[in-house]
Amino acid sequence: MAYFDVPEIEYTRYSNRQLAAVPLAVLAVALLVLSGSFLVYGTPVPLGMDFAGGTELTVQTTTPEGEIAASFDQTPESVTGTGTENQYIVRFSSTDSAALTDQATDSDTGLEPDGDAEIVQSVSSTSASFGAGSQQTAMLGLVVAFVGMSAIAFLLFRTFVPSIAIVISAFSDLVIPLAFMRLVDIPLSLGTVAGLLMLIGYSVDSDILLNNHVLRRSGDFYESTYRAMRTGVTMTVTSMAAMLVMAVSAYVFGIGLLASIGIILFVGLAADLMNTYMLNLCLLRWYKFEGVRR
Missing domain, CATH: 3.30.70 (Alpha-Beta Plaits)
Structure with a gap:
């Protein structure tokens, strides 16, 4: 498998608070956008015909x-x-x-x-009633997928901090694209819900990869982090490029749903890079050097 030339970041230059500040600030802005939308429009994101009728x-x-x-x-x-x-x-x-x-x-x-x-x-x-039923079913699917992902994370690592780091990162990976959908007026439909479900899978994959390298493989913390980044960043950036090409091609040919799914996945994967290698990593570093009692 070919790798991108992933730079080895000097994480020792940054404190845990500095690493967490940016992803938490972006998450806070995303939650503010969704909350404001709910207060003004009655829904956090615009609803497509599948859900609104x-x-x-x-x-x-x-x-x-x-x-x-x-x-x-x-x-x-x-x-x-x-x-x-x-x-x-x-x-x-x-x-x-x-x-x-x-x-x-x-x-x-x-x-x-x-x-x-x-x-x-x-x-x-x-009909509006059928759309409301579809909306409830889709939201239930997202919740079940997220809860299932959280349960798997806790079963795999069986310790609170590494597991909750995966859950927080996945939550942010989901909220940021939803806020983006509100800002650019992409309606929530059965197709875009499928894209959000895919994001949960992408997020868990990259976070578990990082946690597994750091907690279960031999080597220095930063050496293990860089090994995980070489694989994880390569996979994520490749997926981002594919989603961007799909979105642009679909837009050119007038396939609106595919264009929406592509751009949502692109934004979500970009958020996943930030959350995995800043937020998740700072929690792992705290757990590894300060949280573990020897």
């Missing part, structure tokens, strides 16, 4: 993208291209799909047809 029309029309909204009585939540010429996805909070279809095809005020193609290519509608 609504209607999605795929339309084929020569009407310019900026003028599509004028054909409907209700202002669309969003209008995005699909990558196919003259084809757009129009999303509404309303669940009255029949009325929206009629408005799109109205000969006087509706959308302009694109040749012989039907204006409305497909219709997808989700």
Whole structure:
């Protein structure tokens, strides 16, 4: 396996408080963003149609993208291209799909047809009650995954500080992308929940790798840390590059969901680098040199 040229950081130059300060400050800002969003909007992150309910029309029309909204009585939540010429996805909070279809095809005020193609290519509608049920199921899945990850961490190391370091890092890896979603208005959907579940797995992998090298393998603390970084940073940076390429490619071809998942994973993996090799590491160092009673 090829490695990046990972620099050997002189951790002895920094105290545990200095190492923990940056990731904890970022986590605090992320929690502040989510709390403020909950107070203002009623939800920590914007909810997609899967969870909030609504209607999605795929339309084929020569009407310019900026003028599509004028054909409907209700202002669309969003209008995005699909990558196919003259084809757009129009999303509404309303669940009255029949009325929206009629408005799109109205000969006087509706959308302009694109040749012989039907204006409305497909219709997808989700009721508010079904969306609320899906939201509860998705949140339950995230909680179960996080609790399961925490239990595995405690079973593997059976000591409080190394285990709680993994849990705190994973929690921060999850909260920071959620705050990012709020800031850039990426809606929470079944697809983005899948991306968040993947982040939990990535986080546990890198944190357990570091803990295992430091606590269970021979060698000096900093030597063990550098060995773990060579593998962990290589894997994480490679994954970040792959997610960035996926996000950019999906955006170019108009695949919004894949673009959202890619950018969420990219941000989450960047947070994981910070949390693993600053926050987790400072807790391990404290445990190794000060917390362990000999």
